[in-house]
Amino acid sequence: MARENKTPMATLERLATCLRYLNTISDGTIETLSSSDIEKATGINAAQFRKDLSHFGEFGRPGIGYNVRELHKRIAKILKVDVEQPVILIGAGNLGSALMGYAGLRHNKFNIVAAFDNSPDKIESKLWDIAVHDVKDLKDVNRSLGAKIAIVTVPASQAQNVTDRLVDAGIRVILNFAPAALRVPDGIVVRNVCFIQELTVLSFHLAGEMPNGTN
Amino acid sequence: MARENKTPMATLERLATCLRYLNTISDGTIETLSSSDIEKATGINAAQFRKDLSHFGEFGRPGIGYNVRELHKRIAKILKVDVEQPVILIGAGNLGSALMGYAGLRHNKFNIVAAFDNSPDKIESKLWDIAVHDVKDLKDVNRSLGAKIAIVTVPASQAQNVTDRLVDAGIRVILNFAPAALRVPDGIVVRNVCFIQELTVLSFHLAGEMPNGTN
DNA sequence: TAGATTGTTAATCGATTAACAATC
DNA sequence: TAGATTGTTAATCGATTAACAATC
Numbered sequence: 001m002a003r004e005n006k007t008p009m010a011t012l013e014r015l016a017t018c019l020r021y022l023n024t025i026s027d028g029t030i031e032t033l034s035s036s037d038i039e040k041a042t043g044i045n046a047a048q049f050r051k052d053l054s055h056f057g058e059f060g061r062p063g064i065g066y067n068v069r070e071l072h073k074r075i076a077k078i079l080k081v082d083v084e085q086p087v088i089l090i091g092a093g094n095l096g097s098a099l100m101g102y103a104g105l106r107h108n109k110f111n112i113v114a115a116f117d118n119s120p121d122k123i124e125s126k127l128w129d130i131a132v133h134d135v136k137d138l139k140d141v142n143r144s145l146g147a148k149i150a151i152v153t154v155p156a157s158q159a160q161n162v163t164d165r166l167v168d169a170g171i172r173v174i175l176n177f178a179p180a181a182l183r184v185p186d187g188i189v190v191r192n193v194c195f196i197q198e199l200t201v202l203s204f205h206l207a208g209e210m211p212n213g214t215n
Numbered sequence: 216m217a218r219e220n221k222t223p224m225a226t227l228e229r230l231a232t233c234l235r236y237l238n239t240i241s242d243g244t245i246e247t248l249s250s251s252d253i254e255k256a257t258g259i260n261a262a263q264f265r266k267d268l269s270h271f272g273e274f275g276r277p278g279i280g281y282n283v284r285e286l287h288k289r290i291a292k293i294l295k296v297d298v299e300q301p302v303i304l305i306g307a308g309n310l311g312s313a314l315m316g317y318a319g320l321r322h323n324k325f326n327i328v329a330a331f332d333n334s335p336d337k338i339e340s341k342l343w344d345i346a347v348h349d350v351k352d353l354k355d356v357n358r359s360l361g362a363k364i365a366i367v368t369v370p371a372s373q374a375q376n377v378t379d380r381l382v383d384a385g386i387r388v389i390l391n392f393a394p395a396a397l398r399v400p401d402g403i404v405v406r407n408v409c410f411i412q413e414l415t416v417l418s419f420h421l422a423g424e425m426p427n428g429t430n
Numbered sequence: 431t432a433g434a435t436t437g438t439t440a441a442t443c444g445a446t447t448a449a450c451a452a453t454c
Numbered sequence: 455t456a457g458a459t460t461g462t463t464a465a466t467c468g469a470t471t472a473a474c475a476a477t478c
Contacts, residue, residue: 277436
């Protein structure tokens with residue numbers, strides 16, 4: 001068990017990329033793929049892909065390659081996206097509401113089952129057919145929902161407070177859209193979607209086009 | 216010039232993180248910071264921070280540290296976020312509209328100056344005071360706007376088509392929210408915000424809590 | 431001067447890529 | 455059997471961290 005203790009994050013990201021590709025060819029026309037086929041389709045280096053898989057056992061047959069259906073099934077299982085996952089969302093503002101209406105989530109087995117907010121305007125209403133609860137009832141409501149995944153779309157100023165409540169309510173992993181560094185206990189995993197930071201990194205690359213002798 | 220040719224992406228991300236921290240203390244109370252002060256505040260290793268800066272010249276004074284105002288100014292300049300940047304957005308759907316209304320963009324000098332869509336419902340309307348144009352007029356409209364940065368929030372099926380138009384209209388860097396791998400010419404930089412992938416990676420980490428002898 | 435902290439060089443670490451024996 | 459491709463070990467590469475002479 002201590003085996004898969006420390007899977008590199010990069011490995012997980014590549015497996016997720018590969019899974020996305022496998023989804024696109026899941027009509028069943030292709031039965032077998034070699035690691036170099038996968039390199040062609042996804043850009044992931046073939047040797048690296050085999051290495052990535054090796055963290056989790058043996059998947060293919062020497063001389064043959066990988067059975068597409070089996071590969072899909074096993075990667076989905078590793079990433080725990082083989083079954084529907086209930087997800088709760090905190091912060092039913094513009095961004096939160098847009099995410100609630102995003103069909104891609106459900107298509108990928110992430111099912112937003114409830115939203116929470118602190119504005120009386122929104123509490124007790126429904127958005128995209130999803131009930132919006134008072135954030136005060138978070139723990140209570142999630143007792144029956146049993147969600148382990150939360151999406152945070154509150155303003156930065158409230159992000160830490162909300163995070164503490166989420167942890168208390170049994171949430172194990174958090175996707176954070178707020179521009180704030182969340183402190184969480186050991187064992188809770190946070191990933192930040194920070195598009196301001198992404199834009200900033202992109203912005204740097206505009207440097208290249210300085211007309212002349214600039215510096 | 217070939218000097219700063221290959222700044223590691225990780226360096227840029229750390230500088231962006233540091234800049235965000237410097238923003239939070241820009242009231243001027245703190246005059247000087249050492250690299251280890253910055254480590255305490257941001258978690259970025261002090262030696263690494265100094266190394267990161269060394270890609271761009273000398274910033275501090277031995278025995279003293281960094282002048283906060285100067286550091287802020289120079290990092291902002293490196294990342295090209297010292298001046299307002301015009302940004303265009305393609306795809307005025309739920310997500311696009313939410314981003315247009317997000318004040319954090321303007322606060323960080325990213326100014327969405329126009330949106331584009333292909334739906335007659337939206338063209339010629341205004342969202343959050345930003346005009347929505349026909350995507351067909353992209354090149355024409357951007358001739359006067361001169362934006363170099365674009366945000367893509369169209370469905371995956373249209374993402375490549377839209378990307379080709381953007382490149383043709385003089386866009387140099389793209390923040391892509393569509394779950395699609397965009398092909399672009401050399402010199403154009405794309406960063407993907409893929410929260411399905413983020414959720415998938417998070418989902419993996421739920422594995423730890425399997426009750427007993429599973430697997 | 432003595433103490434602090436930089437910028438940079440050297441040592442360490444981890445991740446990527448290449449090579450190959452084992453296997454179909 | 456000969457050709458193909460795996461899983462894994464070894465070699466390469468790059469990024470992180472530590473150490474230290476130079477400097478305030």
